[in-house]
Amino acid sequence: MKKIFFLLIIFISSQFSAQEKLMFWPKGEMPNSKILASKTKKKKILAELKEPELFAFLPPIKERKQMSVIIIPGGGYSKLTYDEGAFQIAKWMNTQGISAFVLNYRLPTSTDLIQREIAPLQDIQAAIKYIRKNAEQWQISSNLLGVVGTSAGGHLATSVSNITKDYTELEGDWKSISTIPDFAVLFCPVIDFGEYAHKGSRESLLGENPSTEKITEYSMQNRVTEKTPPTVLFHNQDDTAVPPMNSILYYKAMTKNKVKGSLFIFPKGGHRFFVTDKDALSENWKKLCADWLETISNK
Numbered sequence: 001m002k003k004i005f006f007l008l009i010i011f012i013s014s015q016f017s018a019q020e021k022l023m024f025w026p027k028g029e030m031p032n033s034k035i036l037a038s039k040t041k042k043k044k045i046l047a048e049l050k051e052p053e054l055f056a057f058l059p060p061i062k063e064r065k066q067m068s069v070i071i072i073p074g075g076g077y078s079k080l081t082y083d084e085g086a087f088q089i090a091k092w093m094n095t096q097g098i099s100a101f102v103l104n105y106r107l108p109t110s111t112d113l114i115q116r117e118i119a120p121l122q123d124i125q126a127a128i129k130y131i132r133k134n135a136e137q138w139q140i141s142s143n144l145l146g147v148v149g150t151s152a153g154g155h156l157a158t159s160v161s162n163i164t165k166d167y168t169e170l171e172g173d174w175k176s177i178s179t180i181p182d183f184a185v186l187f188c189p190v191i192d193f194g195e196y197a198h199k200g201s202r203e204s205l206l207g208e209n210p211s212t213e214k215i216t217e218y219s220m221q222n223r224v225t226e227k228t229p230p231t232v233l234f235h236n237q238d239d240t241a242v243p244p245m246n247s248i249l250y251y252k253a254m255t256k257n258k259v260k261g262s263l264f265i266f267p268k269g270g271h272r273f274f275v276t277d278k279d280a281l282s283e284n285w286k287k288l289c290a291d292w293l294e295t296i297s298n299k
Contacts (some may be wrong), residue, residue, distance in 0.1 A: 014179050022054040022101075024130035025123075031169045032114050052123040054130070055102040057090040058138060066141035067297050068099040069185070070127055075153025077120070077204035078109050085150045087255055088275045090221075093148075098291055099140050103127050105156070108205045117218070122167045124160045127180040129168065133178050144297060145184040146229075151242060151271065152201045154189020155220060157181075158250065161231070162223035182233040183296050185289060188239055189272040191246035193219045198242045224253035230260040232292045234285050236269035264288055 030036055030051060055191050058064065071093075073086040080086075082102055090100035105123035108116040128145065135142040149157025161184050168179070193202045193215045216222055231254060235247040245266050251263040266282040277283045 011100045020056040020058075022056055022130070023051060024054050025051060026170070026174075029170060030122075030126075031167075032119050034112050034114055047098055052103065052105045052127075054127055055087070055104070056138075057087075057094055057100040057102070059094040059097050059099065061139065063097045064099060064139060064172070065097040067097075067144045067146070067293065068101065068131065068135075068138070068140045069093055069099055069146045069148045070124065070131065070181075071102045072105070072149040072153035072156050073102065073151040074149075074188075074190075075107075076198065076200040077107060077127065077152045077155075078200065079107070080104055081150070084272075084274050084276075085153070089148060089150075092275045092286065093237075096293065098293070099138060103129060115259070116207070119165050120156050120205075121159050121163065124156055125166060126168045126170065128160065128179050128181060129170065129174055129177040133174070136203050137214060142156070144182055146185060146293075146296070147181040147230060148185040148187075149189055150187040150273070152198070152204075153206075154186040155191065155201060157184050158181050158191060158223070158231075159218075160219040161229050162220060162225065164227075165178060180236060181225075181229055183229050183293075185293075186231060186247065186250075188235055188242050188271050188284075189233065190242050191220045191250045196243045198246075198247040221249040221253040224250065224259065225256050226252060226257045226259065228254065228257065228259045230296060232262045232289065233264070234273055234289070235263075235265050236267070236271070236273075236282065237265055238268045239271045241271035262288075262292055 071086045071090050073080045073082040075081045086102045090102050092135045093100040106119040108119055110208055115121050131145055132142040147157040166179050190201045233247040233251055235244040237244055254261050269282040
């Protein structure tokens with residue numbers, strides 16, 4: 001029994017260690033940080049600073065397609081549900097030959113931030129630039145890079161899909177690299193910060209009493225244009241945490257602006273889409289998603 005347990009630990013460890021951890025901000029250039037901006041840097045504080053990071057999940061070279069995705073976990077902008085909500089999806093993407101990068105981004109609730117609401121956006125924009133700049137080394141395409149967002153991660157995915165201003169402050173050859181993804185996949189996304197808001201996400205990102213203007217600005221259905229990248233949305237009708245009207249409002253805006261995409265709403269499943277789902281109907285998201293991604297790769 002002990003031998004089996006020991007071998008299991010080795011297997012789990014080897015599986016985890018096989019994923020490459022990437023620090024994607026150029027050293028000393030991460031903006032919007034009180035500690036990095038401070039002239040008197042205490043070693044103890046610097047040691048406690050947790051910079052955003054990417055975990056690379058790469059399929060074997062022989063099976064690797066040109067397409068890649070950055071997976072943005074949810075957690076209401078107050079934590080990161082990166083295991084089932086990101087790592088498992090990354091591994092599933094690998095079975096489709098798609099390279100996946102899981103982004104652990106700075107949370108707006110961090111006391112280190114100078115401007116809370118733009119920090120997650122800065123990190124996803126920088127991650128997109130980093131992967132595009134280094135695409136050749138992973139043998140992937142720089143113009144077949146999408147974002148996959150779950151819950152509040154869906155809000156961040158739609159933010160980077162629609163906000164064209166580059167908040168990274170990166171100069172040199174970084175500046176010419178686009179921050180807009182080529183497509184987006186959204187699971188139970190937070191979209192609206194008004195009537196159908198997930199209040200926890202809104203409060204974490206914008207504070208307790210955001211202005212009407214801020215609520216409108218960060219309700220992502222209001223930011224969709226004809227330049228919004230193709231997007232597929234998955235939601236469950238019985239999702240009580242993030243009402244499916246969030247996805248409906250975004251898809252409605254997409255349709256109005258002639259943005260290519262699809263919307264799938266399943267009758268049950270709550271606030272989740274896991275690779276391990278066994279429901280006879282909702283587990284079809286995997287085939288629908290794979291087929292949709294295939295149409296994108298053939299564009």
